[in-house]
């Protein structure tokens with residue numbers, strides 16, 4: 001019956017996690033997958049989210065509407081656009097609760113493909129692997145724009161601008177407002193201004209995927225690009241995820257926001273987003289979103305949560321600094337300052353595939369073949385070991 005079904009090659013990141021699990025070496029260290037671990041190497045549950053989750057335990061959950069929980073949608077819109085945002089006062093944002101950030105990307109992709117069928121999508125080179133997968137899965141041709149510069153471990157900013165200037169109208173450009181995955185290399189505010197002006201001039205469609213709000217700098221400054229795009233009245237799409245900053249990974253909590261020129265068009269967009277949802281999964285899950293809304297909708301818990309995220313951010317920064325200090329001491333002739341300049345959970349290390357393989361074989365340290373290292377997997381117990389291994393591999 002199913003002989004003609006071709007095998008699935010598997011997802012490179014998830015397959016590597018399987019290889020890691022099967023590695024019998026007791027001292028193995030997993031820095032491959034994008035999960036935040038605390039200093040004890042455990043996945044923490046922010047106390048604020050835990051408290052909110054406890055309040056709704058053991059309750060029957062009726063179906064949510066297709067577009068999801070109204071209070072959550074409004075609270076997320078404020079978190080992204082700012083509490084005083086004009087576009088929210090003018091009801092110009094169509095907001096839908098989604099199944100994590102991935103669900104938001106897919107919903108946005110399906111909508112754009114239906115209503116802008118001529119558009120092509122461009123993702124940063126490199127980007128989170130699944131960006132390409134999700135947009136191709138929605139029927140798009142996906143190209144890439146210049147972004148990461150291995151020579152400087154920074155952004156190829158001029159090449160990026162030139163590329164955007166060459167794109168046809170309504171091309172979709174997928175952008176990371178903060179904590180670029182996989183490189184950790186972000187645009188500066190003035191670079192965002194330049195890019196967004198080009199997006200406006202060329203009439204491109206900016207799709208901003210924010211999965212790490214609060215891990216880069218502050219909740220507000222991490223949303224700089226989103227708020228600038230709103231000020232410029234761009235036809236903005238935002239996908240966001242609470243997997244990392246609320247530790248709600250398996251609960252699948254995220255949202256899609258679409259900015260329209262006026263409230264009537266925002267309503268049209270919302271209607272078509274609901275139509276897509278109805279035909280795939282009908283309505284989103286309730287448990288996780290109620291926990292998230294319990295936090296966002298309670299002033300005290302929301303403040304506590306933001307501080308808890310900042311503690312995670314600061315722990316990651318401390319690990320970056322430690323890596324940098326050990327490497328600087330071991331290999332003073334090389335410049336490793338990029339480890340402290342990069343932001344968020346990930347670092348593009350500049351390791352070659354051969355060096356990544358050596359780390360795995362000789363030191364039982366797992367990073368992705370691209371050289372992406374999850375800094376959030378480091379802790380005081382393993383950072384020194386990792387830094388020394390990196391020094392040997394880089395030497």
Ligand code: PMP
Pocket residue numbers: 034099100101102103128181209210211241242243252253254
């Ligand atoms: N976008 C980016 C940039 C991500 O890193 C991730 C998660 N790794 C996602 C989207 C997907 O988020 P979620 O796990 O909530 O589906």
